[in-house]
Amino acid sequence: MPTERQANSHVGAEAAAKLGWWHAHRFLVLRRISQLSILALFAASFLYGLDILKGNLSSSTVLNTVPLSDPFVLAQLIASGHWPAETALLGGAIVLLFYMLVGGRSYCSWVCPVNIVTDAASWLRRRLGISKTTRISNSLRYWLLGLSLLLPVVGGLLIWELVNPVSLLQRGLIFGLGSGWVLIAMIFLLDLLISQRAWCSHLCPMGAFYGLIGKLSVIRVNARHRERCDDCMDCYKVCPEPQILKPVLKGAANGVSPIIFASDCTNCSRCIDVCAESVFEINTRFTTEVENKNEKPIATIFNCHPVCPCCC
Amino acid sequence: MVGLGLTAWASSAKRSDPQAIRPPGALPGDDFLNACLRCGLCVEDCPYDTLKLATLFDPAPSGTPWFEARKVPCEMCEDIPCVAACPSGALDPALKNIDDARMGTAVLIDEKNCLNFQGLRCDVCYRVCPLIDEAITLERQRNSRTGKHALFIPTVQSDACTGCGKCEEACVLDETAIKVLPLELASGTLGQHYRLGWEEKARNGGSLVPEQLKLEIRRPENSNAN
Numbered sequence: 001m002p003t004e005r006q007a008n009s010h011v012g013a014e015a016a017a018k019l020g021w022w023h024a025h026r027f028l029v030l031r032r033i034s035q036l037s038i039l040a041l042f043a044a045s046f047l048y049g050l051d052i053l054k055g056n057l058s059s060s061t062v063l064n065t066v067p068l069s070d071p072f073v074l075a076q077l078i079a080s081g082h083w084p085a086e087t088a089l090l091g092g093a094i095v096l097l098f099y100m101l102v103g104g105r106s107y108c109s110w111v112c113p114v115n116i117v118t119d120a121a122s123w124l125r126r127r128l129g130i131s132k133t134t135r136i137s138n139s140l141r142y143w144l145l146g147l148s149l150l151l152p153v154v155g156g157l158l159i160w161e162l163v164n165p166v167s168l169l170q171r172g173l174i175f176g177l178g179s180g181w182v183l184i185a186m187i188f189l190l191d192l193l194i195s196q197r198a199w200c201s202h203l204c205p206m207g208a209f210y211g212l213i214g215k216l217s218v219i220r221v222n223a224r225h226r227e228r229c230d231d232c233m234d235c236y237k238v239c240p241e242p243q244i245l246k247p248v249l250k251g252a253a254n255g256v257s258p259i260i261f262a263s264d265c266t267n268c269s270r271c272i273d274v275c276a277e278s279v280f281e282i283n284t285r286f287t288t289e290v291e292n293k294n295e296k297p298i299a300t301i302f303n304c305h306p307v308c309p310c311c312c
Numbered sequence: 313m314v315g316l317g318l319t320a321w322a323s324s325a326k327r328s329d330p331q332a333i334r335p336p337g338a339l340p341g342d343d344f345l346n347a348c349l350r351c352g353l354c355v356e357d358c359p360y361d362t363l364k365l366a367t368l369f370d371p372a373p374s375g376t377p378w379f380e381a382r383k384v385p386c387e388m389c390e391d392i393p394c395v396a397a398c399p400s401g402a403l404d405p406a407l408k409n410i411d412d413a414r415m416g417t418a419v420l421i422d423e424k425n426c427l428n429f430q431g432l433r434c435d436v437c438y439r440v441c442p443l444i445d446e447a448i449t450l451e452r453q454r455n456s457r458t459g460k461h462a463l464f465i466p467t468v469q470s471d472a473c474t475g476c477g478k479c480e481e482a483c484v485l486d487e488t489a490i491k492v493l494p495l496e497l498a499s500g501t502l503g504q505h506y507r508l509g510w511e512e513k514a515r516n517g518g519s520l521v522p523e524q525l526k527l528e529i530r531r532p533e534n535s536n537a538n
Contacts, residue, residue, distance in 0.1 A: 046356055058375070059351030059399050067399055073349050077400065080346035085401035088349060158346050162373055167350060171365065171375055175352050178367025180374070 011126060011237045012274035019276065027269035034110045042174045057111065057170045059091060067091030072209045076161060080152035096213060102267070104214020108200060108207050109240075109268035113169050117184055118200045118240075121191035126237060133196040136203070138243065138264075145205035145212075165199075166206050201240050201264070211263040220285045221265060221272065223248040223258040228277040235271035235280070245271070249279070259285055329371030330497050332378040333477060335363055336386065336413035337395040337403040341496065347402035350375030354394035354403060360387045363394060381477025381492045386415060388442050388476050411443065416475030417498045418448070418468045422489040428464050431455045437479035437490050438466050447473040466490070470499060 016024035041053035042060070054061050059069040069084075069091030077084050084092075099107055109115055148160035161167060165183045172180040187199045200207055223229075226249050235249075236242045244262035252258075272280040335354055338344045354377050355363040362384045363377045364370075372378035377394070379386065388410045395403040407413060418437075420426060427434035428450075441448040448466050455461040468490075477492045513519055 046352070054356055055351040055353045059349040059353065061353065061399075069349060069351075069399060077347060077349065082343065082347040082400075082402075084347070084349075085399060085405065087399040088401070091399060152346070156346065157342060158348075161350060161375065167375060168368065171350065171352065172367060175355065175365040176367060179369040180367045183368065 011234045014232065014234070015274050015276040017276075019278070024273050027273050031110050031268060032116070035113055035116060038111055039113060039170065039173050046174055056174050058167055059088060066094070068095050071096045071213070072206050073161060073167070075149060075209070076152055076158050079149045080156055080158050099210060099213050100217055102214075102219045103217040103265070104210035104212065104263065105207060105266040106214070106219070107210045108204075109266035112166055112206075113173060114166050114184070114187065114204075115200060115266075115268075117169070117188050118191050118197065121188050122197060122238075122240070125192055125196060130192070134194050134198075136195050136198055138202060141201075141203055141205055141208040144203060145208040148205045160205065164206065166204065197240050200266075207266075215263045218284050218286070219267060219282065220287075221260045221267060221269060221280055221282050222287055223260070223279050224281050224287070225277070225279045226250075226252060226258050229279050230277055232276065234274040234276075238270045238274050240266060240268065259287065261285070330493055331380065331382075331491070332366075332371035333381055333386075333415050333475060333492055333494075334372075335377050335379070335394045335403055336388075336392060336410060336415055336474070337398075337405075337407035338415070339402055339404060344402055345373060345376065347400050348376050349400045349402070351399065352377070353397040353399065357393040357397040359389065359393060360384060362386050379477070381475075381480040382488055383481070385477030385481045386413075386474075388413070388474060411472075411474060413474045413476075414495060415477075416492045416494045417470040417473045418475065418477070418479050418490050418492050419498050420466055420468060420490045422485075422487075425485060426466070426489040427484070428466055431457060431461055431463055433464060434484060435464065435466070436482045436484055440478045440482040442476060442478060443472055443474070448479065 012024045022029075038053065038057075041050075042056055044050040045052065045054040051064050052062070054064065055068075057070060058073050059067070061067055067087045067090055069088045071092045074084055074088060074092040077088075151157070151159045163183070165187055168180045169177070169184050172178065172184075177184075190198045195202070223245075229249055235245055239245055241262070241264040244260055244264050247256050247262075248258050248260050267282065269280075269282050272278075272282060334344060335358075339347055350365075352365045352375075355365045362379045364379060366372040366374050366376050366378055368374050370378070390410055392407060392410055392413075395405060395407055397403075398405070420437075423429045435450065438444060438448045438450055447469055449469060450464040451467045453463040453465055455463050475492045475495075479490045480488050480492050483490050
């Protein structure tokens with residue numbers, strides 16, 4: 001029904017009409033609640049001494065007992081030549097294991113506050129009909145990741161953490177942003193005017209790092225009912241990493257698993273929200289295939305290599 | 313290219329304002345910057361809200377803890393909660409006695425305007441010092457202006473000063489005459505080859521140079537000079 005679709009021009013309108021507003025926005029709302037409540041808990045600790053979650057996303061304690069540390073910051077620390085104290089190492093291990101289980105880039109879409117900024121830029125881009133975009137290689141983030149870990153080795157200094165906008169924003173929202181908003185505004189404008197999803201999906205080395213952590217993670221989005229897909233393109237429009245969708249949606253003929261094994265997937269589940277045909281669901285990588293019994297999901301894990309040009 | 317630019321930028325960004333003082337136990341210089349996770353747990357556990365977490369264009373590199381002595385100095389808590397909170401060891405857990413902290417050292421930087429140098433008995437920096445008579449002493453000098461009074465010169469003993477900044481906060485002048493500065497800036501270093509004779513003598517129990525040779529007096533046989 002192309003005409004009806006054009007009438008309701010915004011993405012997800014059809015799903016909202018068919019399945020209800022909540023159904024078409026539930027993961028978006030849950031993610032925002034997750035992102036904001038984590039920040040709110042940190043801020044409550046700083047402002048009112050309510051120590052449920054104390055510190056910030058770089059390192060924190062839960063109820064003043066369980067340590068949590070960002071493995072990416074720890075990796076930079078170690079690269080610069082400082083061996084962190086046990087508390088930080090234990091905290092890093094806990095966080096590492098958690099994301100290895102739930103999907104590395106779940107950090108990006110369920111925790112990181114920059115995601116709210118870039119999602120807003122992407123939404124405004126769609127609303128304003130800005131289609132012009134400068135192409136940036138999807139693999140640039142891996143080079144930046146390498147650089148952010150190599151420069152401390154060479155220069156003996158945590159260079160990336162001096163500018164890291166992710167650290168800057170989450171810290172700023174808890175302890176006061178100061179002039180840090182300049183950098184965040186730059187990211188917003190970059191995503192809005194220059195290149196689509198430039199920061200989170202092309203540049204951010206932190207996202208690349210968490211992507212690598214989650215290579216073998218258990219929780220996965222699954223295009224289980226891909227035969228229902230009517231090519232409305234809504235999922236492509238909202239997906240921060242649309243290059244990962246085509247193989248799973250259109251790969252039935254080639255025996256590609258409908259499970260998204262690409263480590264770029266942020267498990268944001270927005271595709272599940274906006275799909276009027278309920279193609280997607282989120283479950284584990286071990287979900288048995290009802291539709292295609294002859295698949296070999298394990299063999300497809302590395303199919304969508306981040307730097308391979310086949311699907312990008 | 314990006315790396316080079318970042319490195320160049322970083323080498324300027326890593327420099328702190330000399331008046332941005334680090335918490336007690338902070339590893340020296342770059343070691344601290346490399347060890348700090350920028351989590352702010354020390355800031356949260358500071359009971360006097362002395363510590364702040366730097367943002368992008370603050371005097372300290374973004375995300376690292378610092379304080380301004382003139383505004384809120386360190387109260388030198390005996391249990392050192394900031395060090396206890398640090399998960400990474402950037403604030404050295406080996407620091408057990410706050411009197412051993414070296415956040416910097418106070419320097420009486422403006423003798424011209426310090427009231428005690430005028431012969432007045434302000435003494436405020438001396439009185440507020442948590443290590444009174446150890447870290448700041450009053451040294452007597454003759455007051456040559458009146459010819460009959462004494463000057464009580466506040467003198468920082470940099471080997472005892474923790475750099476807490478109570479003196480800087482308390483100085484009654486509009487612009488403080490005594491300031492806490494980082495040790496790198498405030499202290500000199502003796503040349504490696506240099507030896508202080510009296511110290512060497514004490515260590516060796518005597519002079520390192522052999523006693524002077526006693527030379528025989530030789531004079532012409534018929535000389536009667538003596």
